[in-house]
Amino acid sequence: MHTLNNFSKMEPASFSKAAQLYGTPLYVYDEALIVERCKAALAMPNAYGIHVRYAMKANSNRTLLQIIDRQGLLIDASSLNEAKRAVLAGIVPEKIFLTTQEVPAGEERTDLEDLMKKGMLYNVCSMRQLELIADFARKHGMDLSMRVHPGVGSGENVTRNTGDKYSCFGVHREDLGKALALAKEKGVRFTEVHVHIGSGGDPEVWRSNIDLELSIIEEHFPDCETVSFGGGLKEARMPNDTYADIEDLGNYAKEKIEAFYERTGRKLMMEIEPGTFIVANAGYAVTEVKDKKRTGSDGFNFIVTDGGMEINARPLTYGSEHPFYIITKDGKLRSSEFDLSNIDYEGIIVGRCCESGDSQCLDSGQNIVERTMAEPEIGDLVVIGGAGAYCAAMTPFNYNSHTQAPEVLAAADGSLKLIRKPQTLEQIVENEL
Numbered sequence: 409m410h411t412l413n414n415f416s417k418m419e420p421a422s423f424s425k426a427a428q429l430y431g432t433p434l435y436v437y438d439e440a441l442i443v444e445r446c447k448a449a450l451a452m453p454n455a456y457g458i459h460v461r462y463a464m465k466a467n468s469n470r471t472l473l474q475i476i477d478r479q480g481l482l483i484d485a486s487s488l489n490e491a492k493r494a495v496l497a498g499i500v501p502e503k504i505f506l507t508t509q510e511v512p513a514g515e516e517r518t519d520l521e522d523l524m525k526k527g528m529l530y531n532v533c534s535m536r537q538l539e540l541i542a543d544f545a546r547k548h549g550m551d552l553s554m555r556v557h558p559g560v561g562s563g564e565n566v567t568r569n570t571g572d573k574y575s576c577f578g579v580h581r582e583d584l585g586k587a588l589a590l591a592k593e594k595g596v597r598f599t600e601v602h603v604h605i606g607s608g609g610d611p612e613v614w615r616s617n618i619d620l621e622l623s624i625i626e627e628h629f630p631d632c633e634t635v636s637f638g639g640g641l642k643e644a645r646m647p648n649d650t651y652a653d654i655e656d657l658g659n660y661a662k663e664k665i666e667a668f669y670e671r672t673g674r675k676l677m678m679e680i681e682p683g684t685f686i687v688a689n690a691g692y693a694v695t696e697v698k699d700k701k702r703t704g705s706d707g708f709n710f711i712v713t714d715g716g717m718e719i720n721a722r723p724l725t726y727g728s729e730h731p732f733y734i735i736t737k738d739g740k741l742r743s744s745e746f747d748l749s750n751i752d753y754e755g756i757i758v759g760r761c762c763e764s765g766d767s768q769c770l771d772s773g774q775n776i777v778e779r780t781m782a783e784p785e786i787g788d789l790v791v792i793g794g795a796g797a798y799c800a801a802m803t804p805f806n807y808n809s810h811t812q813a814p815e816v817l818a819a820a821d822g823s824l825k826l827i828r829k830p831q832t833l834e835q836i837v838e839n840e841l
C-alpha cells in the first residue's frame with residue numbers, strides 16, 4: 409500500500425488507470441477526502457452553531473458541489489454566474505451567499521433579483537452595491553449581509569491578501585458610518601457581517617480578525633445574527649507547509665463569541681467559507697512525460713509534460729509549490745514528495761506551452777528552481793498534488809489552443825468516474841465568427 413501523502417488514501421495505480429481510461433492531462437479528485445474535510449470543517453468548535461459555506465470559486469465542478477452539498481455545507485459564490493452554476497447543480501438559492509465585485513445591471517440585475525427572491529443572501533461589498541440594492545431589499549422585506557474591509561489581511565502571498573489597503577474587497581471600515589446611515593435611511597438591516605482577510609493566510613492574522621470583526625459588529629451592527637470569518641484556512645500542500653489548526657481557531661472563536669454574548673446578550677451564529685481546506689489536497693493534476701532535455705553542461709534537466717500552466721497556473725501566478733509524484737505507466741511509485749530520502753536527481757517540470765514561465769517549478773520571484781524527484785522516463789506520469797483548489801477552476805486552459813482537461817472522480821466506492829468530459833478543438837472555436 410503506497411498512499412501518496414498525509415491526507416489522501418489514493419493509490420498510485422489509480423492514476424495510471426485513470427490515465428489509460430481518459431488520457432492525459434486530466435484531474436483526479438478523491439471523494440473520500442472531500443467528505444472527510446467537509447466533516448472536519450463542520451466539527452470546528454463553535455459557541456452557538458456553525459455554518460460552513462464552501463467557496464465554490466476553488467472548484468466549481470457540479471459533482472464536487474453535489475458531494476459537498478450532501479455533506480450539509482452551504483455555498484459562497486463569487487459571481488452571479490457561480491450562483492447560477494450552483495443552482496444548475498441542484499443547490500437551492502436559500503443555501504447560496506453571493507459575495508461579488510460585480511455591479512449587476514440589465515439581465516444580470518433581473519437574475520440577481522430572481523435569486524434573492526428565492527432566498528439567496530446578498531453580501532453587499534461596496535457603497536454602490538448598497539445604493540443599488542437597498543430599495544429592492546426594503547420593498548421585499550429582505551435582510552442583507554455586509555462584507556467589511558477590515559484594513560488588515562493576510563494571504564499566501566501579496567496577491568492573495570484580500571484585507572489590506574492594496575485590495576478593494578468590501579466596504580472599508582472607515583466608510584461604515586456612511587453606509588449604515590444610508591441603510592437606516594432606506595430601512596434595510598444587516599443580519600450578517602462578513603470579513604475575508606485572504607486566501608491561505610496566516611492563522612495568527614485569522615485569529616486577530618476574529619477580535620476585530622466582533623468589535624466592528626458590537627460597535628456598528630445591532631441587527632447582526634451571523635458573523636462570517638470568511639475562508640482562507642491555510643492548508644499544507646507540501647511536506648513542510650504549516651496549516652491552520654481549525655480546532656484551535658474554533659476554540660478561540662468560541663471563547664470570543666461567548667464573551668460577546670456576556671457583554672451584549674446576543675448569541676451569534678458563526679460562519680466560515682473555506683475553499684482550499686475542503687478540496688485542495690483532494691485534487692491531483694495528472695500529466696505524462698513526453699520529452700526530456702538538458703540546457704547544456706551548466707544547465708538543468710527539463711522534463712516536458714503534456715500539462716503545465718494550462719492545468720495548474722498556481723506556480724506561475726503565486727510561486728506556489730505543489731508536491732510531485734513520479735509514477736510509472738503501470739502504476740508503480742518511483743518517488744513521492746513525502747519521501748525523497750534516497751533520491752538525488754534534480755529536475756524542472758515544464759508543460760508544452762510556448763512560454764518560459766510554463767513550469768511547475770517556480771519560486772515567488774518567478775525564477776525557475778530545480779526540484780528533487782526520481783528521474784522520470786518518457787511515458788511516466790508526473791502527478792501534481794494539492795491541485796483540487798484553484799487549478800481546474802483558474803487556469804488559462806485554452807492558451808496555445810490546448811483543450812480543457814477532463815475531470816475524474818475517484819469515488820468513495822473505489823471506482824473512477826468521468827465528471828467533466830475533455831473539451832474538443834471544435835468547442836474552442838465554435839463561437840468564432
Ligand SMILES: Cc1ncc(COP(=O)(O)O)c(C=O)c1O
Pocket residue numbers: 463465466484507570604606607608609638639640641681682683684685797
Ligand atoms: C470571499 C472569499 N471567501 C472564501 C474564499 C476561499 O478562500 P480559501 O480557498 O483560501 O479558503 C475566498 C478566496 O479568495 C474569497 O475570496
